[in-house]
Amino acid sequence: MNNLAEMAAALKNSTRVALFSHVSPDGDCIGSMLALGIALRTLGKEVYYYNPDPVPHNLAFLPETERISAKLPNPWPEVLLFVDCADLGRVKLKQEDLPASATVLNLDHHISNESFGKINVIDPQASASGEIAFALISELGVELDQAMATNLYTAIVTDTGSFQYSNTTAQTHRLIANLIEKGIDFGNVHHHVFDQKPLAQVKLLQRALASLEILDEGQLAVMTLTLADFKESGAEESLTEGLVNHGRTIAGVEVAALLREIAPAEIRVGLRSNLWLNVNEMASKFGGGGHKRAAGCTLHQPLAEAKKNLIEAIREGLGRGRVG
Amino acid sequence: MNNLAEMAAALKNSTRVALFSHVSPDGDCIGSMLALGIALRTLGKEVYYYNPDPVPHNLAFLPETERISAKLPNPWPEVLLFVDCADLGRVKLKQEDLPASATVLNLDHHISNESFGKINVIDPQASASGEIAFALISELGVELDQAMATNLYTAIVTDTGSFQYSNTTAQTHRLIANLIEKGIDFGNVHHHVFDQKPLAQVKLLQRALASLEILDEGQLAVMTLTLADFKESGAEESLTEGLVNHGRTIAGVEVAALLREIAPAEIRVGLRSNLWLNVNEMASKFGGGGHKRAAGCTLHQPLAEAKKNLIEAIREGLGRGRVG
Structure with missing residues (x-):
């Protein structure tokens, strides 16, 4: 049996x-x-x-x-x-x-x-x-x-x-x-x-999109959500689930990052890639991890600094180029 | 045969x-x-x-x-x-x-x-x-x-x-x-x-969401895109396809409208409903049409006036309430 x-x-x-x-x-x-x-x-x-x-x-x-x-x-x-x-x-x-x-x-x-x-x-x-x-x-x-x-x-x-x-x-x-x-x-x-999105989630999306930057010849999409964004949209952090994909699905983008300011020096980062970039490697550099195409980490730095350091790490990965 | x-x-x-x-x-x-x-x-x-x-x-x-x-x-x-x-x-x-x-x-x-x-x-x-x-x-x-x-x-x-x-x-x-x-x-x-959205479409989405109003106890979501929105995001009107659904899929919303300013007195409207409201009827009032859950029309009025008239028509439909 x-x-x-x-x-x-x-x-x-x-x-x-x-x-x-x-x-x-x-x-x-x-x-x-x-x-x-x-x-x-x-x-x-x-x-x-x-x-x-x-x-x-x-x-x-x-x-x-x-x-x-x-x-x-x-x-x-x-x-x-x-x-x-x-x-x-x-x-x-x-x-x-x-x-x-x-x-x-x-x-x-x-x-x-x-x-x-x-x-x-x-x-x-x-x-x-x-x-x-x-x-x-x-x-x-x-x-x-x-x-x-x-x-x-x-x-x-x-x-x-x-x-x-x-x-x-x-x-x-x-x-x-x-x-x-x-x-x-x-x-x-x-x-x-x-199809039952809380209104606060839609407001958060609007703020994330307003922060959208496209860098590195269109390969990198970066969005940020500040403490004020969470407060003013009335959204909990859990409502950021899936939001990073709005960056990932832009034509030409290989990697998307969403930085969430949880506290003044606590920045949670979600990373997604489409075809080749190993974002698990990138997240590992900051003590995080995950999978090749989806990973996360937390940076204990002010938002602007965290963003700068993260972009540098991603840029290095993109610069090494696609292998295989 | x-x-x-x-x-x-x-x-x-x-x-x-x-x-x-x-x-x-x-x-x-x-x-x-x-x-x-x-x-x-x-x-x-x-x-x-x-x-x-x-x-x-x-x-x-x-x-x-x-x-x-x-x-x-x-x-x-x-x-x-x-x-x-x-x-x-x-x-x-x-x-x-x-x-x-x-x-x-x-x-x-x-x-x-x-x-x-x-x-x-x-x-x-x-x-x-x-x-x-x-x-x-x-x-x-x-x-x-x-x-x-x-x-x-x-x-x-x-x-x-x-x-x-x-x-x-x-x-x-x-x-x-x-x-x-x-x-x-x-x-x-x-x-x-x-997953290959033009960047201009994402910029347009951000502007549409920034204009989002939730009316009639959460049942009605209205978004507008002005001539300036199209110009500044570099988007053609065809990129508004599907955008009205960002309003329709908010929890509690029965009907969503997206007004697009094509010319100073030419406002194209997309209407979507979820469960019961017949938006074909609403669109027909303005010389448009479509299906019960998806319809459209064009109002030859300035944007603010068109929006006011459209909201009134939808409000009347919502006021009659769900039948059957």
Whole structure:
């Protein structure tokens, strides 16, 4: 029996199941958890949903979100299913917090998953945990309904950036076809997930764009947000997420930087490159890191100085030129 | 024999084929035309590509774009294949411009298509002409290669807005799965098609956002672009495409308007709504029109006056409230 079949058997043999999803919840962990929970409820199981943080506003439309709790289950059910969590820290728990008798199930697509469960189904080839949840629901012998399909669609559309990221596969699209055939309103999903920007975020974007400088023959886009920008637009730092891409997607730009003034000498930097520049190297110089095309660091200098030093480091990287 | 089989037979029996795509070309007409042309060339046909306008910069990466010409073929081939064109006006041609002896083939997904061909394959259920081109290539018995698959992927991803518009179907996703299995670099397609914004467009966005007003308890977003904005950002009016959506996607907004000052008393207006407001009605009041969720009109008044009148009309519509 493979792990997926074992996990399905453990769930079928249970009467109560608690499902867990990670801090700073996203569409994948919430959508996958709820789809699985709804499937288990159709099998007559008593289901408990746990997330340590509030569900983001843009996911509140999902079927069953109102049942998610930030309190741990009491009493604990015999089966605990962790969804999209690479380790227990992602739900702010330690091994000793769990009852020793509980059967821990671990369903995830992160390659870094620590296989902390009694039964682990980890598939790093899956674009989202939603793909694995789909397979588990099928293994449970439950027919998808619209509520499950809407949750799974949301899980996958979130983690693939609407099917544009390289984690998207032919299998992803085939699975989505099956979900659409359940008659879900995927236009409504897109509207909720992607089209509900807080006004403060739009004001912040305007200020970032007003600061835009294009340097080094159009290869480098630099934007800055000052303490005053955050204050006057009423935006939290979390609303800068994705903002650097407005620089990255300008024609001819290879690398974009967004400098955020968190305090007078605390400048957080987001870096993105398009085709060849290794921004992880650049971020490392300032004690940061990340990936080749997306990295970050914090400079403990006044904004003007930090900007000057960062531009110099990027310029050096651009100057070395494209290799290979 | 159905129309698709007839069209395939006509192409197989030909030795020279001219393919036509429409003015202001987009990813669907260019990608579908090129995929079909490449398929015909693998069958040994001599192929001529025509488009009256230059290929947009963001589509220049597509295989075979360099072969597209803005000159009519001379001599005319015996078979003329029109792709994604609802009528001959879309290629700036009239019936009498075509040789009487030519076999006119008409492949399209627009419901308004005039069936002007000898053989017409019109499928309004298809998300893009690319879906029909895929079926025709299959009917021709040609195996897809990466060049064809990249063109077809681009056609479909463009017309579906990366699979988010309601024209997307289960069939669309299954077809995309087949294209991805050809090993295409769809990340590269997204980068070229969606991530190559002219700098002037970003500058225009900044100015539009700076003008943003949120009215009527957050339901209405209004932006304006003045003659000075266009001049100082160095942007043509065509770069305002899609810009109104930055207003529409703010949380709580039902309707967004973008007013563009083309001349001192010529104000073009784009209107978009999210869930219920019929903006076609509003645009009609000013002699314009469109669809329920997307419409436009032109007001022959100074900007301030036009804005005041437009807001009044929208306010009246919002005041009547959501029905049904």
